[in-house]
Amino acid sequence: MNMASFVVELFFICVVAGLAGSLLGIGGGIIVVPVLTLVFHVDIRLAIGASIISVIATSSGAAAAYVKEHLTNMRVGMFLEVATTTGAITGAYVAGLVSQKVLYVVFGVILAYSAVQMFRGHFRDSERPVPKDALADRLQLHDAYFDEAEEKEIRYKVTHTKFGLFLMYIAGMVSGLLGIGSGALKVPAMDLAMRLPMKVSTATSNFMIGVTAAASAGVYFARGEIDPFVAAPVAAGVLVGAVGGSRMLPRLKNGFIRTLFVVVLLIISIEMLYKGVA
């Protein structure tokens, strides 16, 4: 295979990664890294460098639309970024202290548990009252968005802000420790704990992941792990996919996004558990 066909093939695969990542609020690394290493036999470090690029491309590519359409709750996102960025730095520092294998098992279990809880969320949603939260009131986090699928405005209240902040710190730490999984933990935290509507959760997670990834991108760049010919098709493909995904999300139903997310969460969880025991 020559360079030109490599670039073209990788571009098209990354369109799919960008599409999935922008719909679900995750970075697309779960597609990009295995494709690069297993299909194209690219060095793992360059693959991880490219996946950082893919996270930022997914985030910026889709957030431009989500923010404008008011699907992203920017106040929630920006507030929680306080915890994710600090968590990422902490994670990078404690990385040497904990066994990666143990971490993979722990977070594999946490993600599997989240998937089950989110699946159960199908049957109990929206009817349950949202507990009052003074911090959310003070920060004016409550919001509303126009749901194109249901053709009506959905008003929602945000709750358990402090607990959400704690979970985001953990999510930031995990991504600092393992270099992955930031969105996979952020979405369940917003959906299950803070009770944001599903699409708002994925759009807000999508908004946040770019910042967490950008914090670490400089390091990968300086180490020479962002190869232009691996990263260029990834960036371009993911951007195109993410823009496409951002057109679709407003019209998809919350229930459908939740189902899709649960399936992907289970796959990531199995992937993590496998890495932990293999």
Add this chain to the structure above:
Amino acid sequence: MAGKEVVDNGSQILGDDARSEALRKQLEKIHRAESVISAVLRIGVILSLSVVVVGVIVSFVGKPGTYLHDNAINKELLTKSSNYPHSLSAVFSGLSHFQGEAIIVFGLIILLATPILRVLVSAVIFAFQRDRYFVPITVFVFLVLVTSFLLGKAGG
């Protein structure tokens, strides 16, 4: 009345009561901030994508022998290579020579800088809007990002 409000299922955020005027203003502020931030992200993405595409074309046209040769991919990709610029000075010197790899990396740097610029711009917007909670929040996030760059240690 206040004592009864232990739970609330979100029905009165945009109610027509006396608070609605304040809420309308609040929403207008949010809407304006959103337009600016969305524009920052869109410009960053379009700019970076264009520069990356130009870089790929320049590389391929400039060195067809290297990049269209059958074995080129093995040399370049299977192992971690350092043939491409990965410091700012190398990128800029490459740009001045219209070197394809340097143009691609420059486009990627624009992509990396976009979310950081977004945080900085939101801090400025909140400062204009005199938001006493979100100015410190966004400034803090920006400082953490700068710190992580300086420490060179934060993970993905």
